[in-house]
Amino acid sequence: MTLHVGICGAGIGGVLAAIAIARAGAQVTVLEAAAELGEIGAGIQMTPNAARLLKKYGVDKAIGENLVSFEELNMRRKDGTPVGYTPISRVENALGQPWWLVHRHHLHTGLVDVARASGCTILTASRVTSLDYQSSHDGKVTVSTEAGAQHTFDLLVGADGVNSVVRKAIFPSIAPAPPTGNCAYRAIVPYAEIRKHAELRPLVEKLTMEVWMGHDAYIISYPISAGKDFNMVLSHHRDPPVHQVQEIDMQELRDEYKDFDPRIKKIVDMIPSAQRWPLLYVGPLESWCSPKKNVVLIGVSPACILFSHILKTFSLTMPTQDAAHAMTNHMAQGAATSMEDGAFLATCLKHHIQSPTSLPLADALSVYEQGRMPKAALKQQVSFMNGAIWHLPDGPAQQARDRAMSPELKNEPLLRSPNLYGDPRTVLEVYGYDAEAHAEEEVAAFLKKPGMMDRKTGVEKVQADKVMNWFLDDEQKFRPKL
Structure with missing residues (x-):
């Protein structure tokens, strides 16, 4: 019997989940509130843990040149003084995966x-009530x-944002909130305009x-759209904390960064x-599932509320959604974490589909929760x-x-660094994470499968x-011998 999975929300996380779950052998229907698909917004980082999934499912080929590679990360004080440095090839070579930059529209x-090529049905104008x-x-x-309309599913996946209808139905007391007064502006300036100025x-x-770092404010910039656009995220704080997107006087934005590097x-x-x-911010929650284990949450990226008023006007897909674990954007892990959720969940469902008696659906979702919830909470903290x-x-x-970053300016690799984008421990733990491999480990442990330890070496x-x-190459990899 075919497992019919419904996904509420066709944002980045929801659509990646649809692809992965369909490839796992399920029938997938995605219900999207907007009248037409098409994200708006600005740039997003596909760090190596997310790039791994784009490659696995061939999404990188569909995006093409709009997945931008870059050479280096420069950490600066707000006046422009260099304080840290990471060659991106060092991260990519260590992890065996690229680090891409992309416009949300191109990614989506x-x-x-x-998703459509994988057999997924995506229904627009289907707001779940x-x-x-x-x-x-x-x-x-x-x-x-x-x-x-009414739709019946064996399993419903909630990927419908920080104001999730699905989350409200199973956890009505949970509400998103700003953990601090931290806010952000997002902006794009064409490289062609910048290159007109010799000093820039x-x-x-x-x-x-x-990255330009300052007290309660920073600016991070990177290229998107085949290297044609200069994308910026401009962090700042407001007291009291802001709960809704706000229109601003542009002079206010310019004054916010008046003491930054003149360039x-x-x-x-x-x-x-x-x-x-x-x-x-949402979570950590006590559970991501309904009591009957027939509804489950995944996340997408932080602060989906941010463009909601614009999207209502243009009837477009919300650019960032997070039903389970909204987090701040400082490690670029909101969308990446939601993509991991979908891939991990799909791996658990694959084992259920292959052997429903060995791994019932409820158990598959328990494995998903137990494996993913601690990882998402860790990423919230790192962010x-x-x-x-x-x-x-x-x-x-x-x-x-x-001082702790300064050896990087001489291209000296460090065992630890406050530059978390290049810090070896953080890079391995966050950017080196393989969601599908982790899911396979968790399923094997749950099923108490033998063969996880080599009898001769104990490894x-x-x-x-x-x-x-x-x-090691594939043929050289260590595999336990019973």
Whole structure:
């Protein structure tokens, strides 16, 4: 019998989940509230843990040249003084995966193309208004839409954003909130405009990521759209915390960064318009599943509320969604974490589909929860910490941070660094993560499968994958011998 999975929300996480679950052998229907598909917004990082999934499912081929590679990360004080440096090839070579930059629209279009090619049904103008997941004797979930349609699924996946209808139905007391007064502006300026100014050309003569760190404010920039556009995220704080997107006076934005490096300040002054986006937070939750294990949440990216008013006007897909674990954007892990959720969940469902008696659906979802919830909570914490590092005020802590990073300016690799985008431990733990391999380990452990330890050497496969197998070819990898 075919497992019919419904996915509420056709954002980045929802569509990646649809692809992975369909490839696992399920029938997939995606219900999207918007009248037409097409994300708006700005740039997004596909760090190696997310790039791995784009490659696995062929989404990278669908996006093509709009997946931009870049050469280096430069960490600066707000006045432009260099304090840290990471050659991106070092991260990519260590992890065996690329680190890409992309416009959300190009990413989403590629995902949708691959989802449809994988047999997924995507229904637009299908805003979910209610769900019945408790009354059915066979465990099925019935979903009603604003248009009056009803759909019945064996499993419903909630990927419908920080204001998730699905999350509200199973956890009505949970509400998103700003954990601090941290907000962000997003903006794009064409490289062609920047190159008109001789003093700015050193910033754009090659494709780089740049971070200017200041007290309670930073700017991060990187190339998108085949290297044609200079994307910026401009972090700042407001007291009291902001709960909704706000229109702003552009002079306010320009004044916010008046003491920054004159070069980036000149680019900031080129921004034609912007809004203030609050950074909202959800979780950690006690569970991501309904009691009957027939509804499950996945996340997408932080602060999906930010463009909601624009999207209602244009009837487009929400650019960032997170039903389960909204997090701040400081480690670029919101969308990546949601993509991991979908891939991990799909791996668990694959084992259920292949052997329903060995791994019932409820158990498959338990494996998903137990494996993914701690990982998402860790990423929320790492994102908070990186924001704290970048937002330090001038003084002893900032000076200690800069000293600890300074060997990077001589291209000296460090065992630890406050530059978390290049810190070996953080890179391995966050950017080196393989969601599908982790899911296979968790399923094997749950099923108590033999063969995880080599009887002769005592080496466990999980540890071999971390310590040995990363530098070996497939035919050389350590595999336990019973």
